Amino acid sequence: MGAMPAIEAVALVKEYERGVRALDGVSLSVEAGEIFGFLGQNGSGKSTTIRILTTLLAPTAGSGRIGGLDIRREAGAVREKIGVALQEAGLDDLQTGRELLVLQGHLYGMSGGAVERWVVELLQIVDLEDAAERPIRTYSGGMKRRLDLASALVHAPEIVFLDEPTTGLDPIAREGIWRYIERLNREDGVTFFLTTQYLEEADRLAQRIMILEAGRIVAEGSPEALKAAIATDVVTVQVGEASAVGRAADVAQGLAGVEDVRRTDTAVAIYLPEGSAAVARIVRLLDEAQVPVASITLARPTLDDVFLRATGHHLAVDEGLDGATA
Amino acid sequence: MMRTATATYWLTKRALREALRQPEVELPQILIPLFFLATIIGAANQIAPQAFGVSNYTGFQVPVAMVQAVAGVASVSGIVMVTDIERGYFDKLLLTPTPRIALVLSRLVADAVRATVVSTVILVVGLAIGSPLEAGVGGAVILVLLMGAFGAAYSGIGLAISLRTGNPQAAQLGILIFFPLLFLSTAFAPKEVFEPWLETVAEFNPVTYLLAGMRSLVLEGWDGADLGYAFAAVGGIGGFSLGLTMLALRLRAR
Numbered sequence A: 001m002g003a004m005p006a007i008e009a010v011a012l013v014k015e016y017e018r019g020v021r022a023l024d025g026v027s028l029s030v031e032a033g034e035i036f037g038f039l040g041q042n043g044s045g046k047s048t049t050i051r052i053l054t055t056l057l058a059p060t061a062g063s064g065r066i067g068g069l070d071i072r073r074e075a076g077a078v079r080e081k082i083g084v085a086l087q088e089a090g091l092d093d094l095q096t097g098r099e100l101l102v103l104q105g106h107l108y109g110m111s112g113g114a115v116e117r118w119v120v121e122l123l124q125i126v127d128l129e130d131a132a133e134r135p136i137r138t139y140s141g142g143m144k145r146r147l148d149l150a151s152a153l154v155h156a157p158e159i160v161f162l163d164e165p166t167t168g169l170d171p172i173a174r175e176g177i178w179r180y181i182e183r184l185n186r187e188d189g190v191t192f193f194l195t196t197q198y199l200e201e202a203d204r205l206a207q208r209i210m211i212l213e214a215g216r217i218v219a220e221g222s223p224e225a226l227k228a229a230i231a232t233d234v235v236t237v238q239v240g241e242a243s244a245v246g247r248a249a250d251v252a253q254g255l256a257g258v259e260d261v262r263r264t265d266t267a268v269a270i271y272l273p274e275g276s277a278a279v280a281r282i283v284r285l286l287d288e289a290q291v292p293v294a295s296i297t298l299a300r301p302t303l304d305d306v307f308l309r310a311t312g313h314h315l316a317v318d319e320g321l322d323g324a325t326a
Numbered sequence B: 001m002m003r004t005a006t007a008t009y010w011l012t013k014r015a016l017r018e019a020l021r022q023p024e025v026e027l028p029q030i031l032i033p034l035f036f037l038a039t040i041i042g043a044a045n046q047i048a049p050q051a052f053g054v055s056n057y058t059g060f061q062v063p064v065a066m067v068q069a070v071a072g073v074a075s076v077s078g079i080v081m082v083t084d085i086e087r088g089y090f091d092k093l094l095l096t097p098t099p100r101i102a103l104v105l106s107r108l109v110a111d112a113v114r115a116t117v118v119s120t121v122i123l124v125v126g127l128a129i130g131s132p133l134e135a136g137v138g139g140a141v142i143l144v145l146l147m148g149a150f151g152a153a154y155s156g157i158g159l160a161i162s163l164r165t166g167n168p169q170a171a172q173l174g175i176l177i178f179f180p181l182l183f184l185s186t187a188f189a190p191k192e193v194f195e196p197w198l199e200t201v202a203e204f205n206p207v208t209y210l211l212a213g214m215r216s217l218v219l220e221g222w223d224g225a226d227l228g229y230a231f232a233a234v235g236g237i238g239g240f241s242l243g244l245t246m247l248a249l250r251l252r253a254r
């Protein structure tokens, strides 16, 4: 502790067009050896933040440091330290997977023999040995993703930025990537800055997360702390008819001790302490208000609830969103 | 410096490897100029001596075909660059510590190599169909070197457009721009037979001097002044196009 942060951003602002702010004062600090999760819905500014911190894009205002190096004035030295896989895998159709990785190694100044040996290992890690000699043009989407990830790790960087690293991967490949990230973090102390659409992924990997909403940070902390901060249970009522959601929300607002009510198209999430004691009462009141109830679940807060609380909406529809998984 | 040299080396290797993997892109750059060469000679060979005062019209046209082929391969380079930009591969390269200049230098070196190859092929075909080569083997070497330099110089146009716009349609302009340059030069006849306006334009066109230098080697032998002007013309084109390229590179890559 007390050492300089691995990644630091101070009041980053990005205006792509005059007056339209993709980032509106983003400050953050990631410690060396941390896995940091950056969440936010589409267009909230995650990729913009990554492009700025990795020296691809100049911020309109604000500053950033990577391992103590200024992203503007010492961009070259910053690039030596970081590995990056952008959201869109940036590959070259005509090279083979092996050629691309070897070239990448050479561009980081690695010497011939060392690159060749390391690339063999890396291809194994991302499970592409069999496709190594094929032109990348013939790879599937998931294979391209994995190759792109490998290319971010060729030079064994201390700090790695991954923009949605597992989007489009099947569950087995995703698990493999997660394990590898965890291993690099644990054994080599590699710092990770990753964005994701999967709350499950953030929950599993990230030691600390930040939620971005329209270019501003709206929540920050460890997943556990953020969940605990809600300090309530969540009773989720799936309403049988969409037209009755409003009535259900009214009922929920009237409950004694209720802390918050959030509604979606078909459901109402009621945040209140001692949820188990309240369920019977909720059912009775909904019945009186003639709200058809499809299901009712009681859960400890999930990261999705954290997200919903912070932004007023769910992150995305995916397998991690089941509310009742806790 | 060292960094720039090694990065340029590896990226050049990649560029040449990819050129070899796409013969369908490289071959037309040779075949189309040869087709023009055949048709122009077919049309004008008989009247050329009286009409233009050109003794060997085949020898007069071979340099045109060489220049055209080299402009073709050089323009492909801009299109390859724009493809890298579109695919995001260019960003991946920018994320490495590769000195920015190496991204352009490697293309220029690869283009120079490709230019010497295509111009050699055209020259050999030209000789086979009856072109003289008064300056002999040494002249052939100079011709090909001149074409290597012209390839690098001309590719700057396409590279500048690609870097600035990132737009594949715009990148096609590289070769389209070449046709007016060619037609406003002495490509078809010596400028002595031109209308005054065209003669004036041709006198300001660097391609005129490039062709004059090449033709001197093919038709007459060694002429230091003509060769000097030819290399100066290539230098002028290169200075202009590479200046634009560096500007465009600075705007795209930090």
Ligand SMILES: Nc1ncnc2c1ncn2[C@@H]1O[C@H](COP(=O)(O)OP(=O)(O)OP(=O)(O)O)[C@@H](O)[C@H]1O
Pocket (backbone or CB within 6 Å): A016, A017, A022, A040, A041, A042, A043, A044, A045, A046, A047, A048, A049, A087
């Ligand atoms: N090159 C650009 N020019 C103009 N606007 C842009 C550009 N890139 C991004 N934006 C805008 O900036 C905002 C943030 O985009 P960004 O790509 O950073 O979001 P994101 O959080 O990564 O989204 P996603 O989850 O969809 O990847 C969006 O409103 C987007 O339209």
Ligand SMILES: [Mg+2]
Pocket (backbone or CB within 6 Å): A046, A047, A048, A087, A163
């Ligand atoms: Mg994004």
